[in-house]
Amino acid sequence: MIIGVAVLAGVGAALLFARSDSQVDRGWYAVLTVWTGWSFIGAGLVAWCRRPDYRIGPWMIVTGFLWLISAVVAGNTAGFFTVGNLVDTLAKAAFVQVLLGYPDGRLHHWPERAVAAVTWLDVTVVQLAVLLFTPSPRNLIQIGNHAQLTQDLHSAQRWTAVALVAVALALVAGRLRTASPPMRRALLPVLTSGALVLVLLAAAVVANESSWAGAEQLVLAQIAAYGLVPYAFLAGLLRSRLARASVADLVVQLGGPVAPGSLRDSLARALGDSSLEVAYWLPESATYADAAGRPVSLPPDDSERTVTAVERGGVRVAALIHDPGLREDPELLQAVGAAAGLALENERLQAELRAKLDELRASRARIVQAGDSERRRLERNLHDGAQQRLLALSFLLGLAESAPPGESPAVAKLAREAKEQVVQAIEELRELAHGIHPTILTDRGLAVALQTVAARSPVPVALSVDPERLPGSIETAAYYLVSEAIANATKHASANRIDVKVARTNGKVSIEVADDGVGGASAAAGSGLKGLIDRIEALDGTLFVTSPACAGTTIRAEIPCA
Amino acid sequence: MRVVVADDSVLLREGLVHILTAAGFDVVGQAGTADELMLKVRSYNPDIAIVDIRMPPTHTDEGLQAAKAIRDKHPEVAVLVLSQYVELGYATELLSHGTERVGYLLKDRVSDVAEFASSARRVAGGGSALDPAVVSLLVGNRIDEPLDALTPREREVLGLMAEGRSNQGIATRLVVTEHAVEKHVRNIFQKLGIQTDAEDHRRVLAVLAFLQSGQRPTR
Numbered sequence: 150m151i152i153g154v155a156v157l158a159g160v161g162a163a164l165l166f167a168r169s170d171s172q173v174d175r176g177w178y179a180v181l182t183v184w185t186g187w188s189f190i191g192a193g194l195v196a197w198c199r200r201p202d203y204r205i206g207p208w209m210i211v212t213g214f215l216w217l218i219s220a221v222v223a224g225n226t227a228g229f230f231t232v233g234n235l236v237d238t239l240a241k242a243a244f245v246q247v248l249l250g251y252p253d254g255r256l257h258h259w260p261e262r263a264v265a266a267v268t269w270l271d272v273t274v275v276q277l278a279v280l281l282f283t284p285s286p287r288n289l290i291q292i293g294n295h296a297q298l299t300q301d302l303h304s305a306q307r308w309t310a311v312a313l314v315a316v317a318l319a320l321v322a323g324r325l326r327t328a329s330p331p332m333r334r335a336l337l338p339v340l341t342s343g344a345l346v347l348v349l350l351a352a353a354v355v356a357n358e359s360s361w362a363g364a365e366q367l368v369l370a371q372i373a374a375y376g377l378v379p380y381a382f383l384a385g386l387l388r389s390r391l392a393r394a395s396v397a398d399l400v401v402q403l404g405g406p407v408a409p410g411s412l413r414d415s416l417a418r419a420l421g422d423s424s425l426e427v428a429y430w431l432p433e434s435a436t437y438a439d440a441a442g443r444p445v446s447l448p449p450d451d452s453e454r455t456v457t458a459v460e461r462g463g464v465r466v467a468a469l470i471h472d473p474g475l476r477e478d479p480e481l482l483q484a485v486g487a488a489a490g491l492a493l494e495n496e497r498l499q500a501e502l503r504a505k506l507d508e509l510r511a512s513r514a515r516i517v518q519a520g521d522s523e524r525r526r527l528e529r530n531l532h533d534g535a536q537q538r539l540l541a542l543s544f545l546l547g548l549a550e551s552a553p554p555g556e557s558p559a560v561a562k563l564a565r566e567a568k569e570q571v572v573q574a575i576e577e578l579r580e581l582a583h584g585i586h587p588t589i590l591t592d593r594g595l596a597v598a599l600q601t602v603a604a605r606s607p608v609p610v611a612l613s614v615d616p617e618r619l620p621g622s623i624e625t626a627a628y629y630l631v632s633e634a635i636a637n638a639t640k641h642a643s644a645n646r647i648d649v650k651v652a653r654t655n656g657k658v659s660i661e662v663a664d665d666g667v668g669g670a671s672a673a674a675g676s677g678l679k680g681l682i683d684r685i686e687a688l689d690g691t692l693f694v695t696s697p698a699c700a701g702t703t704i705r706a707e708i709p710c711a
Numbered sequence: 712m713r714v715v716v717a718d719d720s721v722l723l724r725e726g727l728v729h730i731l732t733a734a735g736f737d738v739v740g741q742a743g744t745a746d747e748l749m750l751k752v753r754s755y756n757p758d759i760a761i762v763d764i765r766m767p768p769t770h771t772d773e774g775l776q777a778a779k780a781i782r783d784k785h786p787e788v789a790v791l792v793l794s795q796y797v798e799l800g801y802a803t804e805l806l807s808h809g810t811e812r813v814g815y816l817l818k819d820r821v822s823d824v825a826e827f828a829s830s831a832r833r834v835a836g837g838g839s840a841l842d843p844a845v846v847s848l849l850v851g852n853r854i855d856e857p858l859d860a861l862t863p864r865e866r867e868v869l870g871l872m873a874e875g876r877s878n879q880g881i882a883t884r885l886v887v888t889e890h891a892v893e894k895h896v897r898n899i900f901q902k903l904g905i906q907t908d909a910e911d912h913r914r915v916l917a918v919l920a921f922l923q924s925g926q927r928p929t930r
Contacts, residue, residue, distance in 0.1 A: 540818050540819070541722045541726045544821055545729075548824060572819050572822060579795065588771060589801065591771070592772050597799075600803075604799055
C-alpha cells in the first residue's frame, strides 16, 4: 500500500515538475526529488521490516513522502504555489528528526528534543510568517508587501536551518565520541553522509545569499546528497553483511582446539565488543554461570548492558551480555551465536561441571561445619548436664565420707567407694567431652590447645606451632590431624620422638607431623586418617602421607589460607 | 577464713558452699557471673575467691579473665580457679605472673574435702596449688630429658613441689621425715642446675619456670 502511494506520489511530483513553467532546471529537480523521496521511503520500509520495534523506519517513510509533497511548489496555479511554499521545508525538519533519532528513532535526551522542536518551529511557523509577507501574484495568503522583511526572514530561516543541522550533527558526533566500538560503527556512516548534507546546505545558503551563479547547481547537489543519506542509514542499520568476514574468522578459529576460557575472547573479537561476557545456562538450577562455574546474574532490562540468548536446537545454551550497540546488528549476533553454538555448548557443559564441583565442595564444607557445631553443642550439653550432676554428686559423697565417724563407719566406707566410682565416671566423661570438642581450641587457638595434646602424649613431642590465630575450620582440622597422627605414632609406629610443625606461608597453612618409628603407614589403611582427608579436602587442602618402611612416618597437610 | 564462690551452676555452687562451710570456711558471697564476682570481691574483700573457669556469657574463660583481674586489682585476695578440663594453656596463663596466692585445680578435687580445704588454705595463706594432673603433664614426657638424671623419688618430690606443697606437706604425703625431703630438694636443684632459696613460693616459681621451658612451642 505504501509502495503504491509512493509510486503515485512520485509520478505526480514528476508530472508537476514536467508541466512547471517556473523552474529553470526542471528535469534535474524532478529526477532528484523523486529519487530522494523514493530512496527515503524504500530505505524506511526496509528498516521498518528489519526493526519493527524502532521508529526510524516510519520516520524515514514520512521524510520520503514530505520530499515528494514538496514538489507541489512546482505547480503552476496559485493554490499549488501557496500550499507548496507552506510544505516545502517540512522534509528538512523530518530529516533532522531522523538524524537525531538514529538508530532507534527516539529522542532520548533534552538537547535532541530541543533541536527537533526548534526545527519544526522553523519550518512551520517561520515559514508561514515568511509566506504571509511574500509579494507574489500567486500567493493566496499574502497580507502585506514587505520585500525586505521577507528577504531577511528568509535568510534568517536558512541560516537557522544550517545551524540546526550543525547542532544535530554535533550531538551525533558527541554520541560517537562516548560510544562503544559497535555503536561507533553504526553511527559512522550516518555522521559522514549527514556532514556532506550539512556542507552542501551551508554552501547553497551562502551561494544564494551572494547570488552566485552556481547556486542552482549547489541546491541540486544538496538534494542529491539528501538522496544518499537513506543508503548510509541502511548501511549502518544492516551492517551485518559487512561483518561476515569476522564470522568466517570465528568459524576457522573454532574449528581448531579451543583453549579453556579463550572462547569469550574469540567471540569478543568477532563481535568487536571487548566488554562481552558469556554466561552459560545451567538448566538444573535455572541460573547462569561463567566459564569457571561461578554464578552470574544477568543485567536488568534497563541497564547499560544488553543480553542476547544463544540457543542450539531450540535449547538454551548461553547468554551473551554485550554492549547495546550490538543490538543494531542482530544478524551478526545470530551468525556469531550459530557459529559458536557447539563450542558454547561444550563450554556450557564444562561450566556446569565446575558449578557442580563448587557446589559439592561447598556442601562438603557445610557438612563438616555442621558436624563441628553439633560437636560444640554436645560438649556444652555434657558440661552443663551430666558432668555437673556427677560433680555435685561427688561433692555430696565427699561430705558424707568426711563426716565425723559416728554410729556407722561402714557408711563412710561405702560413701568413699561410691565417690571413687563417681570420680572415675567424671574422668571418663571428661575425656569423652574433650574429645568431642576441646573448648580451649576455639578459646585460645591451635598453639595453646596443642600444648596439652603434646604433653599428654606418651611419646615425647616437639612442638613448633605458629602462635598466630587461624580460621576456626582450619584450626579444628589441624587439631584433629595432629591428635590423630600422634595417636597413630604412639599406637603403631613404636616411635621415640614426634615432631609437630604448623606454619603459615605463601597463602597456605602447612601442618606436619613426623615420627621416627617403623613407617609403612598409609592413609587408606587407617580409617582415622581417611576421615581427616575428608575434613582437609573440604577446606580445599591436600594430605600427603610419606611412610617408607623403617624410616618413620610423615603426615603433611596443606590448606589454602588467604 | 572468708570466701567468695563463683560458679554459674547453682547446683555446683551450693555443693561448694556446703563443703567449704563444713570445712570451716566463712562463705561471705556467691556469684553466678564474672561481673557479680568482681562486685562481691570489691564489697567483701575476702581472703580467697574460688572461681569456675567457664562462666556466662560465652562459657569459655570468663572465670580465668576475672581471676587475672582480681590478681591485678586486688592482690591481697587469693584466687583459686576450678576447671572441668586439664589444660596446660590455662594453668600457665594463670601462673605466668607469679605463684603467690593462686591455684588451679580440677573440679574433681573438691570431693576430696580435707585435701581441697588444705589447698584452699595454702593458697589463701600466700602459697600456690597446681593440680597434680597439670603437674604430671609438665613432668611427663619431655623432649629434652634433663629429668632423666632424677631418681623416681626425686621426680615425685619435684612434682609435689610444683603442686605448691611445702617440705612439711611433702614429708607428710610421702611419709618420710622433713629432713629427707630437704635432702631430695637439694639434690634435685643441683641436678637441674636451679638456683634458688628455700622460700616456698620462689621455689615453686623456679620449678615451674624450669618445667615450662620444655613445654612452650619452640618457635
